[in-house]
Amino acid sequence: MKIGLLGCGTVGGGVLDISRSLPGLEVKYVLVRRDRPELGALAVTDVNAILADPEVDTVVEVLGGLSPSFEYVSAAMKAGKNVVTANKHLVAHHYNDLVALARANGVAFRCTPAVGGGIPWLVNLERAARVNPVKAFWGIMNGTTNFILDAMHKNGADFSEVLAEAQKLGYAEADPSADIDGLDIQRKCVISANVSFGMLLSEADVPVLGIRNVKAADIAAAEAHGRVCRILGTGRKTAGGVAAYVEPAFVAAGSLEAAVDKNFNMISFDTEYTGRESFYGQGAGRYPTAYNAVEDCLDIMGGVRAFYTGSFDPAVPDPAGDAHPYYIRSSVPCPLPAETWGEGALTRPLSVKAAHDWAAGAKEADPGLFMAGVI
Amino acid sequence: MKIGLLGCGTVGGGVLDISRSLPGLEVKYVLVRRDRPELGALAVTDVNAILADPEVDTVVEVLGGLSPSFEYVSAAMKAGKNVVTANKHLVAHHYNDLVALARANGVAFRCTPAVGGGIPWLVNLERAARVNPVKAFWGIMNGTTNFILDAMHKNGADFSEVLAEAQKLGYAEADPSADIDGLDIQRKCVISANVSFGMLLSEADVPVLGIRNVKAADIAAAEAHGRVCRILGTGRKTAGGVAAYVEPAFVAAGSLEAAVDKNFNMISFDTEYTGRESFYGQGAGRYPTAYNAVEDCLDIMGGVRAFYTGSFDPAVPDPAGDAHPYYIRSSVPCPLPAETWGEGALTRPLSVKAAHDWAAGAKEADPGLFMAGVI
Numbered sequence: 001m002k003i004g005l006l007g008c009g010t011v012g013g014g015v016l017d018i019s020r021s022l023p024g025l026e027v028k029y030v031l032v033r034r035d036r037p038e039l040g041a042l043a044v045t046d047v048n049a050i051l052a053d054p055e056v057d058t059v060v061e062v063l064g065g066l067s068p069s070f071e072y073v074s075a076a077m078k079a080g081k082n083v084v085t086a087n088k089h090l091v092a093h094h095y096n097d098l099v100a101l102a103r104a105n106g107v108a109f110r111c112t113p114a115v116g117g118g119i120p121w122l123v124n125l126e127r128a129a130r131v132n133p134v135k136a137f138w139g140i141m142n143g144t145t146n147f148i149l150d151a152m153h154k155n156g157a158d159f160s161e162v163l164a165e166a167q168k169l170g171y172a173e174a175d176p177s178a179d180i181d182g183l184d185i186q187r188k189c190v191i192s193a194n195v196s197f198g199m200l201l202s203e204a205d206v207p208v209l210g211i212r213n214v215k216a217a218d219i220a221a222a223e224a225h226g227r228v229c230r231i232l233g234t235g236r237k238t239a240g241g242v243a244a245y246v247e248p249a250f251v252a253a254g255s256l257e258a259a260v261d262k263n264f265n266m267i268s269f270d271t272e273y274t275g276r277e278s279f280y281g282q283g284a285g286r287y288p289t290a291y292n293a294v295e296d297c298l299d300i301m302g303g304v305r306a307f308y309t310g311s312f313d314p315a316v317p318d319p320a321g322d323a324h325p326y327y328i329r330s331s332v333p334c335p336l337p338a339e340t341w342g343e344g345a346l347t348r349p350l351s352v353k354a355a356h357d358w359a360a361g362a363k364e365a366d367p368g369l370f371m372a373g374v375i
Numbered sequence: 376m377k378i379g380l381l382g383c384g385t386v387g388g389g390v391l392d393i394s395r396s397l398p399g400l401e402v403k404y405v406l407v408r409r410d411r412p413e414l415g416a417l418a419v420t421d422v423n424a425i426l427a428d429p430e431v432d433t434v435v436e437v438l439g440g441l442s443p444s445f446e447y448v449s450a451a452m453k454a455g456k457n458v459v460t461a462n463k464h465l466v467a468h469h470y471n472d473l474v475a476l477a478r479a480n481g482v483a484f485r486c487t488p489a490v491g492g493g494i495p496w497l498v499n500l501e502r503a504a505r506v507n508p509v510k511a512f513w514g515i516m517n518g519t520t521n522f523i524l525d526a527m528h529k530n531g532a533d534f535s536e537v538l539a540e541a542q543k544l545g546y547a548e549a550d551p552s553a554d555i556d557g558l559d560i561q562r563k564c565v566i567s568a569n570v571s572f573g574m575l576l577s578e579a580d581v582p583v584l585g586i587r588n589v590k591a592a593d594i595a596a597a598e599a600h601g602r603v604c605r606i607l608g609t610g611r612k613t614a615g616g617v618a619a620y621v622e623p624a625f626v627a628a629g630s631l632e633a634a635v636d637k638n639f640n641m642i643s644f645d646t647e648y649t650g651r652e653s654f655y656g657q658g659a660g661r662y663p664t665a666y667n668a669v670e671d672c673l674d675i676m677g678g679v680r681a682f683y684t685g686s687f688d689p690a691v692p693d694p695a696g697d698a699h700p701y702y703i704r705s706s707v708p709c710p711l712p713a714e715t716w717g718e719g720a721l722t723r724p725l726s727v728k729a730a731h732d733w734a735a736g737a738k739e740a741d742p743g744l745f746m747a748g749v750i
Contacts (some may be wrong), residue, residue, distance in 0.1 A: 018506065018648060115471055118649045120502060131393065131669055256655065259634040268655075273393060273666040274493045280643075280653035291648040294506055303678065347562065 001301045002028045002153040004050035004081070006072055007063035008036060008043075011086050011113070014290025014331040015060055016042075028056055031063075031072075047072050049077045057106075058300060060293055070094050077101045077109070086113035086289050092187035095106040099307050108305045111295035115188040116141065118288020119281040120295070121267050125195050126308040132271045134196040138234040139267030140260050141188045143283045144172045144179040145211055145231045147263040149248075152219045153228060159214050164374055171263050179211035182231065182246040189233035193244040196235055196269065198311025201244060205317035207249040207356040218329055221342030222250045222340030222372075229372060245352050247318055247345040248372035250327055287296050319355040330369035332362040346374060376676045377403045378427035379456070381447055382438035383411060383418075386488070389665025390435055391558045403431055406438075406447075422447050426454045431739050433483075433675060434462040435668055445469050452476045452484070459671040461488035461664050467562035471575050474682050483680045485697065487669035488562040493663020494656040495670070500570055507646045509571040513609040514642030515635050516563045518658045519547045519554040520586055520606045522638040524623075528593045528603060534589050546638050554587035557606065557621040564608035568619040571610055571644065573686025576619060580692035582731040584622040588745040593704055595644055596717030598746075603633040604747060612694030620694055620727050623747035625702055670716040695728040705744035707737040710711050721749060 001024060005012055008030045019025040029050045030042045044166040047068075052057055059076040061083065063069045064157050074097070083102065085091060091098065091111045110333050112122045128134060144166060163180070165171035178184045186208045193201050211231055222229045227250035234246040236280035252339045253259045256278060260266045265283030271274050282288035328334040329344030335358050336348040350358075355371070362369055376399060378461075380387055381407045394400040404425045405417045422443075425431055435449040436458065438444045444465045448458050449472070458477065460466060462540055464471065466486045477484035487497045503509060515521050519541060526537045538555070543548035553559045559581045568576050595606045602625035610619040626632045631653060635641045640658030645651050657663035703709040704719030709721040710733050730746070737744055 014648075022506065044615060113705060119652065120499055124499070127495060127670060130673065131666060214666065234561075254636075256631065256634045259631045260628060261629075264651075273389075275657050275661040275663065277494065277654070277656035278641075280651075280655070282650050287648040288650065291506060298505065317696075 001058055001297060002026050002030065002055045003076050003297065004029045004059045006031045006047065006059060007252045008032055008039065009062065010286045011053065011289045011293070014286040015062065015293050016122045018287070018294045021141065022294065023122060024301060025294065028053070042233050046073070051075055051081070056081060058082040058084060060297065061087055061090070062293065063087065064089070066093055067171040073098065073100055075091055075373050077105045077107050080105060080107060080194050080302050082108035082240055083212070084293050084300070085111045086293050087189040088114040088184065088191060091191040092203055095194055095202070096312070099312060102307060106305070108300045109307055110299065110304070111191070113289045113292035114266055115191050116265055116279070116281070117283040117285060118291050119265060119267060119279050120282060120292065121194060123129045124279060125192065125269060128269060128271050128274060129196065129275070129309060132273045133237070135270045135272070136234070136236040137192050137196050137267065137269045138232050140257060140265050141185045141233045141267060141283060142179055142231065143263030143265055144264065146260060147171045147232065147320065149214070149229050150261045154214065156216060158216045163313045168358055182208040182319050185231065185233040185246045188236060189244050189246055190292045193235035193242055195308040197237055198309050199242060199313050199315050201242065201315040201317060205315050206244045206246060207352065208245070209356065209359060209371060213249055213250065215370065217343045218327070218370050218372070221344055222325060224348065225250070225341060226253050226361040227251060227374070228253050229259070230257050231256070234299060236322050240321045241316030241318035243322035243352055244272065244317065245356065250372050309324050319356065320351045323349045323351040325349050325374045326355050326371050328369070330362055330371070331366045335349070355372050376433055376672060377401050377405045377430045378672065379405045379406065379434045380432045381422065381436045382454070383407055383414065384437065385615055385661045386664045386668065387437040389661040390668050391439065393621050393662070393665055393669045397669065399676060400669070404430070419719060422450070426456070431456060433457040433459060433672060435577050435672065436462055438462065439464070439666065440707040441465060441468055448473065449476055451663060452480045452482050454728035455480060455482060457483040457675050458670050459484060459675070460486045461668050463562040463566060464491040467565040468576055470565065470569055470577070471687070472550045474687060477682060481680070483675045485565070485674065485679070487671050488664045488667035490566050490653070491640055491642055491656070492638060492658040493661060493666050494642060494654050494658060495656050495667065497683050499654060500644060503644060503646050503649060503652070504571065504684060507648045508612070510645045510647070511609070512567050512571050512642065513607050514524065514558045515632060515640050516608045516642060516658060517554055517606065517639030518640055519551065521635060521640065522546045522748065524589070524606065525606050525636045527589070527591065531591060531745070533591045544685055552592055555587045557583040558750065560606065560608040560621045564610060564619050564621055566610065567609035568617055570683040572612060572617050573684050573690050574615065574617060574690050576690040580620060580690050581619045581674065582694055582727065583620070584731065584734060584746060586623055588743050589623065592704070592718045593745050593747070596702060600625070600716060601628050602626060602749070603628050605632050605635070605740050607632070613693045615696045616691030616693035618694050618727055619692065620731065624746050625749045637674045694731065695726045698726040700724050700749045701746050702749055703744070703746040705737055705740045705746070707744065
């Protein structure tokens with residue numbers, strides 16, 4: 001297999017390193033934006049040099065972002081090249097276009113590193129779904145926010161100190177919004193839901209609550225009630241469609257999710273035959289992410305041409321179809337209050353739709369509100 | 376794919392059920408020992424009816440035990456049929472013969488349900504090992520013993536009561552020896568080590584300590600030191616070879632293993648690129664186990680012919696190459712005592728070889744001794 005690698009940052013460098021040790025895999029070109037003398041003759045600055053070379057059968061995209069990734073990946077598929085990408089934003093945002101383009105051009109389209117980094121999530125989801133329907137998936141899908149929440153539990157520290165530490169350690173970006181506001185998880189949720197349920201949900205179908213406002217008092221309220229705060233992406237088949245959403249969750253101390261510490265991830269599915277199965281590992285990072293990109297290349301070398309699902313039904317979002325109690329800390333009176341939990345309140349069970357709709361309204365009056373599902 | 380199913384007990388019945396829902400999979404025969412009118416024309420009592428039918432391309436063996444499973448599976452391979460088996464005893468005991476026979480006859484040999492039941496352990500181990508060497512694996516590989524240990528922690532009950540409850544619930548056999556003495560885990564450890572490290576270890580190379588003698592006092596000693604008792608199978612590449620062993624382990628409260636409750640399993644590997652990855656689910660049971668047998672059939676339908684590893688080096692067991700402290704409760708003075716832990720003692724780090732050799736000798740004088748690695 002001769003590969004055109006689009007991008008050579010953290011993950012791209014890892015792909016280059018790993019591919020060198022594997023017979024049969026050769027990175028023939030690396031698309032770069034600026035001079036990279038250490039890449040020697042591999043480096044090209046014009047994507048057309050890659051697209052025009054018939055020897056290149058597979059393009060691995062690790063540029064990130066929507067543009068020019070989308071244009072490059074589309075052009076690669078039209079040029080008959082298989083595509084592997086680690087870019088969750090690209091796949092979530094252009095899911096319908098990209099799966100259609102891959103099918104129309106008879107090329108493979110794989111994105112295992114886009115959800116779960118080094119965790120073999122999408123390939124195992126695909127394997128389960130070919131034998132029986134997926135009932136639900138859920139999990140810790142973002143290492144940055146798990147690092148922050150875990151540190152807040154362990155040190156009693158407040159959000160801003162821990163975020164600063166995470167930035168110093170390289171676990172959080174200078175602009176951490178995509179992580180702490182839950183958008184990164186939302187993208188992974190869209191892809192996981194579409195593969196799990198064979199649908200075409202988009203980002204707008206997946207409501208999101210982030211952890212930007214979490215305070216030490218919220219962590220203390222969780223602990224006082226035998227719980228640990230995590231942020232989860234969830235997708236569940238309902239009577240009416242699919243409830244997919246992202247929100248902080250107070251999970252039981254002693255549960256598997258509570259034991260996922262530092263920047264680790266764990267994603268689970270539930271099917272009729274298997275019951276719950278969970279997959280734990282590094283959800284990001286140079287070598288874990290590059291590893292799954294290389295695994296995708298090996299699968300393609302081995303003949304894999306299908307996407308993870310062959311079903312692309314219209315989206316039927318149903319966030320009203322899933323319900324649980326919420327912990328809410330806000331100056332705005334919360335709906336259906338049941339108990340006082342520290343500085344906040346526990347509600348009676350609310351549908352995800354009702355809870356997220358209420359939050360959208362309440363945030364106007366109280367931009368500092370924090371809420372979490374209690375599951 | 377036309378399947379000859381050898382055996383129709385718990386798992387075999389599950390294979391029959393699941394295969395009926397999948398296009399392309401057809402169970403053409405079911406080998407039974409006694410009349411099974413509900414199977415109609417599928418039932419045969421002579422294995423040769425299956426082996427002689429050229430339409431049958433794959434044999435799924437779920438008889439259990441070594442004989443006649445070994446004879447039947449060998450004959451099937453010689454007749455050019457692919458083999459899928461859920462029988463860990465068969466695979467561990469005849470590993471070398473079976474992988475050689477499969478290669479000699481150009482047939483597929485897959486046994487995903489043999490290790491981890493419904494957990495996709497061997498397929499994910501294979502996937503990781505094709506990209507980078509496996510450094511170690513370890514995990515909770517037996518649901519019966521995890522159920523017992525978890526219940527002892529939760530109820531403070533003693534071993535014999537909990538075992539009786541497990542038997543009543545169908546989680547433990549009438550003769551529970553293979554589970555509680557660790558032999559079931561030993562077999563899974565042999566297969567996992569051979570796939571992980573490309574070696575030909577056999578059962579005799581994997582020393583075992585079971586949980587037959589565990590008492591409420593041992594569980595209390597673990598808890599008093601912030602630990603939870605589990606029984607683990609482990610394999611680790613050492614400077615000298617491979618240290619593979621089975622023993623009770625006091626793991627940290629708060630660790631993932633401590634959060635694995637009831638009869639669930641969790642198995643992990645560590646590789647350079649991925650770091651730790653863990654796989655959690657039902658390690659036994661009708662549908663989970665049958666599910667992985669059916670998945671193996673689908674992989675074979677998709678063209679998989681290789682075993683999980685292509686490397687079959689001579690075994691180099693090195694239980695002297697791994698070391699940790701042990702908790703020991705025995706009337707025989709323990710080696711290198713460091714602290715008193717309840718009715719037992721904590722040793723300084725001992726090699727696995729030294730610890731298991733000491734236990735073999737001490738059991739003569741004290742058949743009730745219990746010991747566990749403290750990791």
